[in-house]
Each structure stands twice: as C-alpha cells, then as structure tokens.
Amino acid sequence: MKTKLTLKENIFIGSMLFGLFFGAGNLIFPLHFGQAAGSNVWITNLGFLVTAIGLPFLGIIAIGISKTTGLFDIATRVNKTYAYIFTILLYLVIGPLFALPRLATVSFEIAFSSFLGSKPNPLYLALFSLIFFIIAWTFSKKPSKILDYIGKFLNPVFLVLLGLIVVLALLKPMGMIHDAPIQADYKENPFLKGFLDGYNTLDALASLAFGIIIVSTIKKLGVTEPNHIARETIKSGLISVILMGVIYTLLAIIGTMSLGSFKISENGGIALAQISQHYLGNYGIILLSAIIIVACLKTAIGLITAFSETFTELFPKQNYLMFATVVSIISFVVANVGLTKIIQLSIPVLMFLYPLAITLILLTLFSKTFHHSKIVYQTTTYITLIAAFIDGLKASPEVISTSPIAKSIINAGNVLPFAEIGMGWVLPAIIGFIIGFIIYKLQRKPQVQ
Structure with a gap:
C-alpha cells in the first residue's frame, strides 16, 4: 500500500x-x-x-x-x-x-x-x-x-x-x-x-x-x-x-x-x-x-x-x-x-445553496475544535438556512419576489449587515455557530461522529 x-x-x-x-x-x-x-x-x-x-x-x-x-x-x-x-x-x-x-x-x-x-x-x-x-x-x-x-x-x-x-x-x-x-x-x-x-x-x-x-x-x-x-x-x-x-x-x-x-x-x-x-x-x-x-x-x-x-x-x-x-x-x-427559464429558476437555488456550502466548508475545516459536534453543525446550518432562503427569495423571478409575503420577508432580511451585496447570511452564520458552540461546551459531552 x-x-x-x-x-x-x-x-x-x-x-x-x-x-x-x-x-x-x-x-x-x-x-x-x-x-x-x-x-x-x-x-x-x-x-x-x-x-x-x-x-x-x-x-x-x-x-x-x-x-x-x-x-x-x-x-x-x-x-x-x-x-x-x-x-x-x-x-x-x-x-x-x-x-x-x-x-x-x-x-x-x-x-x-x-x-x-x-x-x-x-x-x-x-x-x-x-x-x-x-x-x-x-x-x-x-x-x-x-x-x-x-x-x-x-x-x-x-x-x-x-x-x-x-x-x-x-x-x-x-x-x-x-x-x-x-x-x-x-x-x-x-x-x-x-x-x-x-x-x-x-x-x-x-x-x-x-x-x-x-x-x-x-x-x-x-x-x-x-x-x-x-x-x-x-x-x-x-x-x-x-x-x-x-x-x-x-x-x-x-x-x-x-x-x-x-x-x-x-x-x-x-x-x-x-x-x-x-x-x-x-x-x-x-x-x-x-x-x-x-x-x-x-x-x-x-x-x-x-x-x-x-x-x-x-x-x-x-x-x-x-x-x-x-x-x-x-x-x-x-x-x-x-x-433561459431554467437559468431563471436556478439562480435563486444557487443563492440559497452557496451560503450553506460555505458554512459547511468552514465547519468541516474547524470541526476538530468542537469534536464534530452535531449541535454546532445544526445550529450554524439552520440559522444560516433562514438567511439563505431570503437571499434565494430575493433572486427569484418577479412573480415570486414581488408578492406581498415575499416583500415583507425580503424587507426583514435587508436589515442584516451586508444584505445589499448578497452576503446577509454572514452574521446569522456566526450567531448560529456561537450558539451551537456554547451549547456544546455546556453539555461537556461532545457528540462525536
């Protein structure tokens, strides 16, 4: 070998x-x-x-x-x-x-x-x-x-x-x-x-x-x-x-x-x-x-x-x-x-997936520091997922993004730092990681996979 x-x-x-x-x-x-x-x-x-x-x-x-x-x-x-x-x-x-x-x-x-x-x-x-x-x-x-x-x-x-x-x-x-x-x-x-x-x-x-x-x-x-x-x-x-x-x-x-x-x-x-x-x-x-x-x-x-x-x-x-x-x-x-229509529908999915991909990469890189604890992966991912959904909604075709419900969700997401450049997910990801890491530390019994 x-x-x-x-x-x-x-x-x-x-x-x-x-x-x-x-x-x-x-x-x-x-x-x-x-x-x-x-x-x-x-x-x-x-x-x-x-x-x-x-x-x-x-x-x-x-x-x-x-x-x-x-x-x-x-x-x-x-x-x-x-x-x-x-x-x-x-x-x-x-x-x-x-x-x-x-x-x-x-x-x-x-x-x-x-x-x-x-x-x-x-x-x-x-x-x-x-x-x-x-x-x-x-x-x-x-x-x-x-x-x-x-x-x-x-x-x-x-x-x-x-x-x-x-x-x-x-x-x-x-x-x-x-x-x-x-x-x-x-x-x-x-x-x-x-x-x-x-x-x-x-x-x-x-x-x-x-x-x-x-x-x-x-x-x-x-x-x-x-x-x-x-x-x-x-x-x-x-x-x-x-x-x-x-x-x-x-x-x-x-x-x-x-x-x-x-x-x-x-x-x-x-x-x-x-x-x-x-x-x-x-x-x-x-x-x-x-x-x-x-x-x-x-x-x-x-x-x-x-x-x-x-x-x-x-x-x-x-x-x-x-x-x-x-x-x-x-x-x-x-x-x-x-x-053309497929591309229009794919862009929102890309905007939704990209933050989740980046957070998954970063969590994997630092995974040993929290013993691969599922709770850290989950809180970071789930809170990022909310912001990623807003980014995806914002990039959706007008028939979706201009609907009253979508507008209210997008406006709520616009208060996040860096939202204007499509990176509103950054702060939620950091908050999710901090919450998960605190829970992991309090448990003192890391879930190792």
Whole structure:
C-alpha cells in the first residue's frame, strides 16, 4: 500500500482538478473585470483571487481533512435528511438543470455565432449539443480513466491553445495598464468588487462536487489510508489553485491592456473573440472556438462523472452508467428547450445553496475544535438556512419576489449587515455557530461522529 503519490501523479491530479474547474465562465470572467477595473486591475484581481481560488481550495481541503468520500458524508454531520436534500439540490443545479446545459450552449454561441449570425437555426444548436454530450458521455463512461482524459490530455491541449493567445498579448500589448480607464463600480472599493466577482464564479460549490472524483482517483493510484488521502488531496489542490491563480491574473491583465484597441465589451466572451481576432485574424476565431469547446467539454466530463458517482452512492441499487446516460440526456434536452427559464429558476437555488456550502466548508475545516459536534453543525446550518432562503427569495423571478409575503420577508432580511451585496447570511452564520458552540461546551459531552 502506497503512503504518498509521486510528484508526477500529484501534478496530473492537480491538472485534472484544474481542468474540472476551469470552464468557459472561468475563462471570460477575468477578461471582463480586467476591462472594467482598468488601472485598478491589480487590487481588483487580488480580491477576485481570494474568492475565486481561495474558497475552492478551502473546499478541497475540507474534503481532504474530513476523511470522507465527499459532500454527502460531510453533510450527514448536520443530519441524514439534510444531507440528501442538500446534495441532490447542489448536484442538480451544477449538473443537468443549469451548469451542464450551459456548457453546451455557451461553447456553441462563442465558437459559432460569428460564423452563423446572431440568431442561428435552432437545428444547429441541437446537432452541436447532441455531439457535445455524446462525446462527454463517452469519456464519462469509464470514471477510472478521467485522470488520463482530463489531466493528461484535454487540459494540456487547452493550456497550449490558450497559452498561444496569452503569449502574443503579452509580447505585443494593445495598451498600457497605468492609464486604462476605470468603470464606476471599480473606483471606490476595487478589492471588494473583485471579491464579489470571484464569489459569483460558484467554484466553492464545484469543489464540494468534485471532491468525490479527487478522493476516488487518489485511491485508484494506491493511496487508501484516510490521513494520506487528506495530505495528497491538499497537495494536488494546491497545484490546481496556483495554476488557476496565474491564468486568472494573466487574463485580467490582458483584458485591461485590450482597452488600448477596443472599448469595454458586454462580456468577456466578446472581449476574448476581439483579442483573438486582433492577433490571429480569422485563424484567431478558429483557435478561440477550439479553446472554448475543449474548456467546456472537460468540465462537462467532470460534472457528469461527479454527478453519477455521487448518485450511485446515494442510490446504490442503480448503476453508474445509468446515471451518466440520464444526466447526459436531460442536459441535452434542457440545452435546447427552455434554458433561459431554467437559468431563471436556478439562480435563486444557487443563492440559497452557496451560503450553506460555505458554512459547511468552514465547519468541516474547524470541526476538530468542537469534536464534530452535531449541535454546532445544526445550529450554524439552520440559522444560516433562514438567511439563505431570503437571499434565494430575493433572486427569484418577479412573480415570486414581488408578492406581498415575499416583500415583507425580503424587507426583514435587508436589515442584516451586508444584505445589499448578497452576503446577509454572514452574521446569522456566526450567531448560529456561537450558539451551537456554547451549547456544546455546556453539555461537556461532545457528540462525536
């Protein structure tokens, strides 16, 4: 039995993890805030990195030190019913009801909109998404091979393609950073704005979802003792977040420098297309198409694998291939029918889940200090859940959020500190933890799980 991985194996797992995280959204976010922040890009990027790579890394560490197989096992520290509901909701939202369909539609729109016009025939999207999910499903059929598919093949291809544009942009900059104009949102407190931009990447949710892949991959490489798995998880996660941080920073800088030739774009996808075409002409659009498709495909493979492995754990009577097939089919259908409505319904669920995910990560990190006491997990989670529900209600469609009952609940929640920036859950979470910790201390008989 192995006690540790080789450096090469750690690098491959770190590459795989980076590949799972780094989809098209991660590619275009830093470009956009780089343009918007202008000469404040450095301090904005620092705030962005705190949440864009800091929270996911904490999630990876939480999975590692918890000595569990993944999200469901950690969530049972609250209670088993909560664990089922929270796990299923999280995987449905970052799986077939939101993230997976969006991967297909985003890659289609960015890669082909310039060739097919702003309103292409729906049949083109249907054909593309069918091929996209067939490929993703094919790669996902053998989860034992995900390290090879993503860590050793797809991610290096993605990095080489992206690296070509990055090198050209740095060697021949379109403008200077120090005189780049700053948009209003990034003038007063650029660090906080970057912090919130990174918060919205939702990678903290993904870190919990991908935990099961990391742990199972390390076990398949021969490391099976929980303490050793925890150590190797953290080492591989560190490699991944360092790589993400470097690329985020480079893309943000390139976004700022692009203001020397272009006006600020509506989103980072447009900016990336302009930059690619500036340096490589029409070949740049072809290269961009390849970058986007590979970025989305590798994340799709990871999401299908994580979803299927987790649901096989939750419902052991069903097999992995059945779940992989079902999630691929549902994602294909949603990508082509009513995605806009699904997104509108998914955003409130994301706003509801994110505070619960962050508190679960932090509780897991400090769990030893209160001997994994259920009462601490429960009071923190239940009180946070109230504030998270208000955040979800606030982000709901107008037909819900403007109803008299919803308005009164939202107005009550607005008195919480940081509520105006979507972080009204912070104080309730702290209060919940303090109450639980006091009860734990008074009991003097910690409930150890």
